[in-house]
Amino acid sequence: MPTDTRRIGGPEESFSPLAYTLTDSIKTLMVSSNGIRNDGRKCEDLRKMFIKTGVISQARGSAYIEQGETKIICSVYGPREVVRKEEFSMKGQLTCEFKYATFSCSYRRQHQQDSEEKDFSVQLLEALEPAVCLHKFPKAQVNIFVEVLQNDGSALAASITCASMALADAGIEVYDLVIGCSMKIHEDKVLTDPTINEEYDSQNSKQLNHGSLTIGFMPSLNQISAITSKGEIQIDFLKRAMTDCVEACQKIYPAMQQSLHSSIKDKLNASER
Amino acid sequence: MREMTCELGQLTRCDGDACLIQGETCVATAVYGPTEVRMNKEILDKATVEVVYKSKVGLPGCAEKMFERIIRNTCETTILTTAHPRSGINIIIQEMQNSGSYLACCINSACLALLDAGVSLKFLVAAVTCLINKEGDIILDPNSKQEKDGKALLTFVFNNKDFNIVTVNTKGSYSSRQFKDCTSLCKTSSKQVFEFYKNLWKSC
Amino acid sequence: MTLGADLTLDSALGQNKLKAELGTPAPDKDDKGRLEFFVDCSANATPEFEGRGGEELASEISNMLIRVYDCPGCVDLQKLCIIPKQQCWILYIDILLLECGGNLFDAASVAVKAALFDLKIPRVTVTQDEGHVELEISDDPYDVQTVDVKSSPCIVTLSKIGHCHVVDASQKEEACCLARLMLGVSEHGTITGMKKEGSGSLDPSSIDDMLDTGKRVGIALNKSLLEALEEEQRQGKKKGHTGFLRSEIKEIQTDCEIVWAEINISGSRTIKVSLFYRPPSNACLALEEFQQ
């Protein structure tokens, strides 16, 4: 990789101490017999969730989400003029940038965007685009920037929820909120909201019916705006996982409403003062 | 202070240039007087001052960017920017030889090049560097050998109107009393630099 | 060792080169080989692929292929490993997009499967003597190792137009569809990867029907592809390289040195090309035979 002259350069190549850990990760049983997972949750339980909007003063709209140990912050700018003047379009333009902070995962990530982050940016954009009324800001652009501060599993799902909350906080007209939720399909069980070590890892998982599924769901329109899956899964397991995932989204929905409710109340009595 | 010599107006294509040699440190500067400026950098009521610093070897990194920032802000305060609104003044600094008190030499040569280009200035600036070595006494205008084993390096830039401090850049730890002594010592020695400017101007 | 699979699905012409090289495995996957996809949209497909235009589409195709091939069942990566932690085969799959008439993802995945089917990796013998390891690659063309491709998936794209969904949408159909569901279907009908693309949204029930049709079409596609590949392999090299579908015409036989070839390019008439050698000595004799 050409040395990046615009940043302070360290040594040419360095390797992470994790690569030399002696204790090989003993295969802990993912789900114990009576259906309890490692962190004590049942199969369909979500992790503890905390959502707050309006965390960045400079942004038009912003949101911060904590799903278990996964921490993600998102800011929305615009509608503002398009930098690169492509062809004229009556519809507004939505752009998304998804980035892991370099210290967010166990192995250090690069400053530049790698292919996984580009893939997530496209998926995030396609999850949010059906919900945004693009015709309300023609010839203009709304930029969404998502930064993962700590990744403890289902980062894409949490960032979909966080981005749609930031859009709502920014006052961009949307048809509906988009709730992100991800599942881990493990033999015949479906684990909701997996953590990083529960997440699907193609290398050391067994043959069939091991995979992960991420859904972006619009609750009041009952539409799925984004769906991606990994790993080899049979059709009926996939359908069952989809219905469980939609139910999990319904469980997240009240938390988002309550958080938006309280932030609007603060704004109201802030403007009265 | 080390002995200083300077040649002005050697290059033909630029509006003003100076090649200043201070002891063994030598810096060449070229100034392109009020020229047109890119749309996004244009300021309506002022001239845009841009500095490009070229080191002798290697690609420009963050250290060069810091250099450019210091020299650009210093020149921005010296130049009467309101005299040339919506235009650009480009200063290109080329490192020829760096052997001690390098930032001061760059700022002095930039000031001389601006003079040579006839750009309207509010005041002249003189930069002086001093070093606090291990024993704590202050050496003026150090060369690179002294700089290597010094404890702290202080660079001051004074203007010739009321000898106020335009720019300060210091590295290494020292007490505030030592800071005051360095300031007064550098202020007196900056008068010598202004003398050098005067008789340089008289000679050519 | 490069293998080529030129694929002319009538809608999208894909060229696919596959290079197998020795390399070190990734840190966390130390006893397996690796597949590396690289998609290149050449500008003669559409003008907007010029310069960096095609980059987004290329990265989308390669990401989708990585997602679909990223499951242990698809390609047996264990066989690609020579020495765990030190040496393994890395398969660099380069996909060159020459003409895009819609449904690019399916064409790309079929081309990849064909190329993998055709892949022959030379046998590697490992000799261990006093500490350091000797790798010796056999250069006789028949002592090769092939990759079992039967269970590797093909992508089926279902485009939602109005209330129903279509398979293998042409460029015009793709223009008027808002949402596409791309499924990686293996030969026995399991989904190895799925992604919704496009700016529209789908309701859950229509996704279920799409999954069913996708599965049916996927199984059929896999079966027919495997038959075509085996049939071509059985004919072996006699059939000649089916590049732009050119073949040698044998029926016009005269005793002068002449070779005829017939090239038919999809979408246009066929062209007959002949090469005639006129020996310098008896010019007129050769010319009469040429008239016949």
Add this chain to the structure above:
Amino acid sequence: MTIFNFRTARPVEYYRKYLEQDVRPDGRDLGEFRRTVLNIGCVTTADGSALVKLGNTTVMCGIKAELCKPKTETPKCGFIVPNVELSPLCSPYFRSGPPGEQAQVMSQFMLEVVNHSKCVDLESLCITQGKLVWVLYCDLLCLDYDGNVTDACVLALLAALKNVCLPTISINEETENPETDLTKRVPLPISSQPVSSTYAIFDDNILFVDPTAEEENLATGIITIVTTDDKLCLVHKPGGSPLRPEQLTNCFDRSFDRSKEISRLIDETIHSIDR
């Protein structure tokens, strides 16, 4: 003309009226810093992390420790690689892509603060001389750009360095490659506490501390003073309106009080975590 229009139409006069009574529009007087909130160890995947909120300005610092070969000319010294990221997330002025000029200048400033304050002795990062040393990648991420990011960055870096716990590395003799034992962790010895305070010059003679983004745009000069315990470590005034030496020196006492405030804040936060 309501206050709001006056503020947007003529910002300089608006500020001048306030500063004549030595007070600022947001109620702070000239020498008062904004409310500083510090949170240490907020990211568990990093070896050391800290979050600093200086009023609205928010900076998060994450440190990842990795192993590498040392430079031949300094076989015993490890590396500290600070980098400031002014991502487009924190302010509408920044565009995505490689770091801009301001981010590079700030990264260089942080490198100078780390080197000249000698807060971490680079030789303490050495595992085996000439073969294996630690490199600390300190990445400072600006989450909200409301002026005076330099002070927030220096504080975040110092707090994160104090939070770093390095796993013990043992070299196994035959294979000579390192083995990490993640359970036994050793904190990093911090020898001095650099604290920075930034002043803005307004109308060539009024000096006030900790400018917000708006005040930074109106200021005609910026001075940054970094003190370590009772010594000055770095005084940085790049151009801007000239100052009499006395004006500069009475900034020093304010900086020394600031460094006491900050060290008290850091100790309180570390205590609150240990309990």
